[in-house]
Amino acid sequence: MSVSRGRKVLATPGPTILPDEVLAAMHRQPIDLYGSAMEEITQSCLADLKSVFGTQGSIYIYITNGHGAWEAALTNILSRGDRVLALESGLFATAWADLARALGIEVELLPGDPRRAVDPAALEERLRADREHRIKAILVVQVDTASSVVNDIPAIRAAIDKAGHPALFLVDAIASLATMPFMMDAWRIDVALGAAQKGLMLPPGIAFVAAGPRAKQARQAAGLATRFWDWVFRDGEENYMKHCGTAPEHLIFGLRAALDLLAEEGPAATFRRHQLLADAVREAVSAWSKDGSVEFNIIAPSQRSNAVTTILTNGFDPLELQQWCEAVCGVSLGTGIGSFSGKGFRIAHMGHVNAPSILGVLGAVEAGLTALRIGKASGGVSAASALLGRSIGRG
Ligand SMILES: *Cc1c(COP(=O)(O)O)cnc(C)c1O
Numbered sequence: 121m122s123v124s125r126g127r128k129v130l131a132t133p134g135p136t137i138l139p140d141e142v143l144a145a146m147h148r149q150p151i152d153l154y155g156s157a158m159e160e161i162t163q164s165c166l167a168d169l170k171s172v173f174g175t176q177g178s179i180y181i182y183i184t185n186g187h188g189a190w191e192a193a194l195t196n197i198l199s200r201g202d203r204v205l206a207l208e209s210g211l212f213a214t215a216w217a218d219l220a221r222a223l224g225i226e227v228e229l230l231p232g233d234p235r236r237a238v239d240p241a242a243l244e245e246r247l248r249a250d251r252e253h254r255i256k257a258i259l260v261v262q263v264d265t266a267s268s269v270v271n272d273i274p275a276i277r278a279a280i281d282k283a284g285h286p287a288l289f290l291v292d293a294i295a296s297l298a299t300m301p302f303m304m305d306a307w308r309i310d311v312a313l314g315a316a317q318k319g320l321m322l323p324p325g326i327a328f329v330a331a332g333p334r335a336k337q338a339r340q341a342a343g344l345a346t347r348f349w350d351w352v353f354r355d356g357e358e359n360y361m362k363h364c365g366t367a368p369e370h371l372i373f374g375l376r377a378a379l380d381l382l383a384e385e386g387p388a389a390t391f392r393r394h395q396l397l398a399d400a401v402r403e404a405v406s407a408w409s410k411d412g413s414v415e416f417n418i419i420a421p422s423q424r425s426n427a428v429t430t431i432l433t434n435g436f437d438p439l440e441l442q443q444w445c446e447a448v449c450g451v452s453l454g455t456g457i458g459s460f461s462g463k464g465f466r467i468a469h470m471g472h473v474n475a476p477s478i479l480g481v482l483g484a485v486e487a488g489l490t491a492l493r494i495g496k497a498s499g500g501v502s503a504a505s506a507l508l509g510r511s512i513g514r515g
Contacts, residue, residue, distance in 0.1 A: 124450030131481045132454045133265045133295060133428040133468035135317040135324050138374075142321055145377035146370045153366055159359040161376055162367065168379040169328060172320075173293075173312050174303035177332040180354055181375075183368045186294045186315040189327035190216045191223070192349040193290055193311045197257065197335055199343030200224035204257045205287070207243060208232035209271055210264030211458035216292060217259065223344055228255070234459055237423040238271045240279035247283035257288040257310075263296040263425040265318075266458045268466065269418050270296070270425035277307050288335060294318055294327075298382060299394045299427040299470045310335040316371065319394075319427065321378045321471045326371045391426075396511055397469045397478045398426035403507045404482045404500030405431055413495025417464060427470040430460060433494075438465040441488045448491070449484035479505060 130137050151157050162181075169179045182188055198204070203226040206217035210232075217227045230246055232238055238260060247255070258280065263270050273291055280289060288310040293302050298319035304312045312330040316322035331339075331351060339351050347353055348364050360367070382390060402424060408414050417430035433441070438456055442465055445451040454466030467485070469478055482501050489497035 122448050124448060126450065128450040128452070129477055129480055129484075130452050131468050132452055133318065133466055133470060134315070136319070136321060136468060136471035137473065137477065138323065139321055139378070139381055139472045141381060142374045142377045146374045148370075148373065150369050153360060153369070158367055158369065158372075161372055162359060162362060165372060165375050165379060168383065169330075172298060172302075172379070172382070173314070173328075173330040175305045175312070175330050175332065177304065177330050178336065178351065178355070180329045180331070180351060181363065181368075181372075182327050182329065182349070183325065183363065183371075184327050185317075185324055186292075186313070186327055187219065189294070189313040189315060189329050190219050190292070192327075192329045193313055194220050194223060194225065195342065195344040195346055195349050196329075196331070196351050197288060197311065197338040197342050198223075198225055199341065201226060202256045203228060203254050204259055205230055205246065205255045207238045207258065207260040207271070207276070209236070209238045209261065209269050210234050210267030212261045212264045212266060212292060212295075213259060216261070220259070225344075234267045235417055235419050237269050237420075238276060240272065240275045243276060244279040244283045247280060247285040247287070250285065253286055255285070255287045257290055259290050259292070261292040261295070262302065263293075263299075263427050265295040265428055265466075266430070266460060267417055268425050268428045268430035269423050270300070270427075273302075273309070274307050277309070288338060295427050295470065296425065298390060300391055300425075301387075304330055304332065308332075310338075316375070319470045320375075321381070322371060322374050326368055326375070393474075394426040394469065396508060397473055397475070398424070398429070399511065400475075400478055400504035400507050401429050401467055401469055401482065403503040404486070405429060407500040407503045408486070408489065408495070408497045411495040411497070413489070413497065417460070428454065428466055428468045430456070430464055430466050432460070432464040436492070436494050437462065440492060441465065441485070441494070444488040444491060445484045449487065451481050451484040453481070453485070475508060
């Protein structure tokens with residue numbers, strides 16, 4: 121028996137649910153790649169992306185995914201043998217570090233814990249010890265999508281400043297952009313990264329790199345630069361150079377629609393919506409945690425992100441629950457990845473999400489826990505809706 125007919129709900133932390141406006145904007149014929157319409161729409165997207173990133177710097181749109189953005193960022197500022205320090209806090213910073221190593225970059229990990237945020241004091245201490253300033257760049261993620269931790273980027277910036285270290289500061293905001301504040305210039309970030317398929321509500325296929333003045337300066341000595349990723353080529357006169365070839369036209373049409381949706385809601389309301397829906401998820405997980413069958417991966421409540429929640433399963437196989445939710449309810453949960461494989465699952469609450477989509481996901485999980493006789497899970501959904509009612513009041 122199944123109750124899954126009707127619109128399916130995707131609760132994976134990328135790709136995420138697409139707004140109908142984005143789908144509709146993409147449902148059209150291509151246009152002349154060299155024409156003024158293509159140039160105008162590209163320029164308008166670049167201008168709006170600057171405000172999404174909070175920067176006056178340059179924005180580059182790449183036909184790629186998050187991994188490509190990682191490579192674009194590194195190759196434009198570094199040379200073989202340069203040293204970087206990656207701040208471990210889950211799978212993504214270490215995967216970025218592995219990619220750097222494969223490029224011939226010397227990588228050092230600042231050891232972290234998959235259940236906690238990066239410790240700024242440990243970073244400050246490490247940087248103080250680097251008296252010769254051998255570390256050329258620092259790599260960190262704002263939200264690690266595997267562990268669901270949110271790192272405190274301003275506190276990490278302050279630690280770099282306290283140590284008086286000149287390293288370039290690179291922040292992966294792929295999972296966090298448009299779900300919580302991000303202020304590239306105010307936080308003096310040199311390179312910031314985003315991708316289409318998370319909070320930006322687009323299909324996978326494009327990713328964004330924002331570069332500040334110090335990063336553009338570093339490009340001049342970067343031995344790893346190659347044509348496709350190269351900021352210098354992409355800064356060229358002709359519009360096609362911005363994409364190093366044919367523009368990903370339909371993704372740009374979709375991007376225009378997604379940026380319009382974000383502008384219409386306004387950043388404060390977008391962030392508040394994510395906060396409230398994340399709080400609702402956390403209420404439900406707290407209720408389910410009472411008998412110990414599940415628990416939050418991130419121990420400190422202040423370090424839990426508003427984009428995704430990783431839930432550890434104690435004594436049962438998360439895949440069974442995921443399969444039940446998918447087959448019976450039409451809800452796709454995020455699978456546990458990296459060290460969480462077989463040990464937990466994830467609920468994404470990023471992008472085009474609202475109360476019915478999130479409460480529906482929570483309801484499916486609670487039904488699944490009941491059906492599979494896992495613990496004594498109950499009361500999660502009512503706790504989540506009560507929280508929304510209490511917090512929002514008359515609206
Ligand atoms: C999804 C994600 C990536 C990787 O993106 P892909 O598109 O899968 O290459 C990198 N960093 C973070 C924080 C992510 O959430």
